Every structure is written in structure tokens, then in C-alpha cells.
Amino acid sequence: MDESQITRYLDRFGATRPAEPDAGSLRALQLAHLEAVPFENLSIHLGEPISLKPGALFDKIVDSRRGGFCYELNGLFAELLTALGYQVTMLAARVFHGSTPGPLFDHMALRVDLDEPWLVDVGFGDFADEPLRLDERGEQSDGGGVFQIVPAPSGSGDLDILHRGEQGYRLTARPYELADFVPTCWWQTTSTQSHFTRSPVCSMRTAQGRTTISGRKLIHTVHGERTERVLSEIELLPAYLDHFGIALDRPPAAGA
Template sequence: MLDSIPFDLDVYLRRIGWEGERRADPATLRGVHLAHLRALPFENLDALRGRAPSLDPADLMAKLVHSRRGGYCYEHNTLFASALEALGFRVTLLSARVALGADTLTSRPRTHMALLAEVPGEPRPYLADVGFGAIGGLLEPVPLVADVEFAGAGRRHRLVHVPHDGPLAMWLLEAHDAAKDDWTGQYAFTLEPFEKPDFDVINWHVATNPHSPFTQRPYVQHLDATRHLLLDGRLLKETRSDGTVTEREVTGETQARRLLEEEFGITAPEGMTLLQRTEPGTARR
């Protein structure tokens, strides 16, 4: 499915700190998924400069693995798909409509990339996603089964069917909101397979459209075992594993660059303006 440009699994696994088994089984799938999320930051700096980031596997290795950079959903999940295929999983690219903050499931286009990973010998594939830029995103893959709750690395998710007019079943990923003790929709998708050229077009649109949230302000996040750190425009928000939330304003370019270096592990490109817009908001793909 993906281009046949060499993918170096050894280098990738060292970058994410995975020292476990290299088998196409559920335990490896869950472990590598979580390790990727905790090692590689989410960021939109290329789109903020009006540039569509390359989805070429070699360029993704250079940027996310060999450099102090991250990426957004198309970059993360394309790279992760290469890793899964190298480990022996069969991967299908899926396109989803982000439901979080939307008026209806059909009010937004399909602009999010997710993955369907098939495990040899397992009766059901797994929904995998290392590129959803939100605190409620998957930390571990979940089996594709409806109306069953799954707990992974401290987060709770479930998949439900939702009605729609298309010929294929529509799935909705929901995350449990502990503060509200309720379920919140993350994104909706069908199992129609998408191909790399489809995401080349979607990636270009999201990265260059002046109305895209990713071209308006920095949206950067880093996750580890104790906290989720988010820079959304000038708002720096830290959510601890115990639910404690602290927020503060980033006051200038120097402070923003220092935060990226020290807290997110990102070296911003020279010459770019990080805080060109001041409005905080919600940007997820």
C-alpha cells in the first residue's frame, strides 16, 4: 500500500524507545502504539508556514525520527503504518470526520487519517491512531467491535454504530469524559479503504487552506506517563494524570521557542513566526 521507499524499523524503534518483542501480535501493537505517542510530538509548524509536509516515508523518517520535530495526523499515521507493515501487520488507511466540537457528523469533511491494523490469527482488526491531536485520543488500539468499553493506558474508549445514508456502516469512536461522566464523540469513519494519493490531496488542503485551523496558530502537544502538554496559540495547558489542569499565557516568540525546545522536544524552523494569531481554539486532525 505504501511507497516502497526503505523504512528502517530498527532506527524507528530506537527513536520511540521500544525494546519489546517484534511480533505481529496484540501486545506488540499496543506497546509500539503507546511508545510512538509518548516519544514523537504532535505539531503543525509546517502548515503554520503555509507548507504541506511531505508524506514520503524517507522524509517522514528524516523529520520525525532523525530531527527534533513532530507532525500531524497524516505524518504520524503514515509513519506508523510503515512500522506496522514492517512488523508484519496488514494496514488499511481510513479517512474520518472529526466529531469533536462539530454540530453534526456531516458538518465537516473527511480530513482525519486513522488506521485499521489486522493481526494474524485475530478475528477482528484494530482501530489504531497515533495522530489525533486531542487529549481524548487513543493511547492504545481498540478492537473493531461495537458497544464494548476498552481501557488503555488510563483512557476509556468505545466504538458505536451511528446512522447515516451511505452503503457502509458508520463507526464512531467515543472517549469517556471523567469530569462529565459521559461519552464524547471523537471521529466517525467507515471501513472504505483510502490510498496514499487520497491523503496527499487532503494533506495539501488542510496545510494550505487559509481557513484551516492548522494555518492559523501553533497547535503542539506532548504526552508522557504523567501529563499531557498542549500549546494552542498562546495558551499553554498542562493536564496531569490525576486530572489537575493548569493554564498560562505564552507572552512572546522567545518564550514560545524556548517552550518548544525544552518542553516539547521541538526545534522550530528558523525565521518562522509562531505566534502570528492570538485566538485560542480547537484544531484537530
């Protein structure tokens, strides 16, 4: 990522370039990103190709002012953090569905090593506002709730990430490259068994909570209070623009 791209990406989510790669700057970058770049799977339901090549991710997220899902959001954020001087490792995770973890590469998160290792994730939707200490086994709290990182029962060295007391995902320690996630990304975007193909969703952190469009349902969570209503066909495209800055020329398909 060159200097021009760094500047344009930081402008995309309203962040200033940190003077040095430290924990305080990392926190500010993550929260600013979460409040400006939505988690969304709209490309799947618009028939748009999804590429994990850095140039394609930059064109989509920065130039086209779109969002994405984990491989896209964390993939490009890793490029930015690396360009800013952070030591970044891509990690694979298994997302829990009930008490059962899904397949490896189901999710991608980031490890950032400073004076201690941090878990950074801007691609899991409703999750931590700030980086989490990977070596801390007690509870960690921020605006996103209460989190805890505990060893997986298997003794494999994997870590279970708990959110509000429930299992979120199981994180592996082995480093990966972005290309390693391409096959699972393809499966997530094409299989009828993938929850991403079932319905379009677009969601973003706000200063008061979260705003989501799921299908045609507009959901606002403000200081823990949730309200929702179904959008009419004529309201849908303006809602994407008003709440997420996403300009669409047609509505996403309903899903598989």
C-alpha cells in the same frame, strides 16, 4: 522501510523491536510513540512544505525529530508497522464538529488486523493510549479515557468513535492509500477555514497526562488537573525544546 530505518524509527520513540507482530507489542508501540512524538502543526506556521511521501515523512519525524498531524504521524507509523509484519489498512474519517461530521479524509486512522481488527491512531492528539477493538461495541477504557465504537446512524457501515461520551470521528471501512489523502492535506494546510491554519499547536502525551503549547499558552494536564500560563516571547522556543525536543530557529506565526 529498510532495516536501518526501522531501527532509527524505533530509537526515535524509545521502543524495542517486537519479537512478533501481536496485540501486546502493538499496544507498547502505540503508547511509546504517543509519549515521544508530538502531534503538531508547526510546519504550517513556519512556512515549511508538508509532503506525504514516505521519505519526506521519515526525514521530518525521525531525522529532524519533529512531529506532525494525522496524515504524517499515522502515515509513517503505518509504514513501520507494515515493515514489522503487521497487516495495516489506512482508513478515512470525518471529524465531528459538534454533532456534525466533517468531510471525508478530514482525518486518517489505521486498521490493524491480528486475531481481530484493531483501531490504531497516533495522530489525533488527545485520544486513546492503546489500540481499540474495532468489533467491540461496549465501552473500552485506557489511560486516555473511556471509548466506545458504535455503528453510524446512516446504516452505511461507518463507525462512530466516541471519547468520554462525545463523538470524536466517523470512520469508514473502505481502504485507502496515503496518496488519497494528499488533496485534503493540502486544504488543511492552506485554507483559512481549516482549524490547522488558525493557530500553531504542539501536544504530547506524558506519563502523568499531557503537555501542550497552543499559540503561546503552555498547558499541563497532570492526573486530570489542568494548569496553564502564557509564555513570553523569550520563553517560547526553549519551551518547544524542553517539552517536545523540537529545536526551532524562529517562532511559528500566530495563524490565519
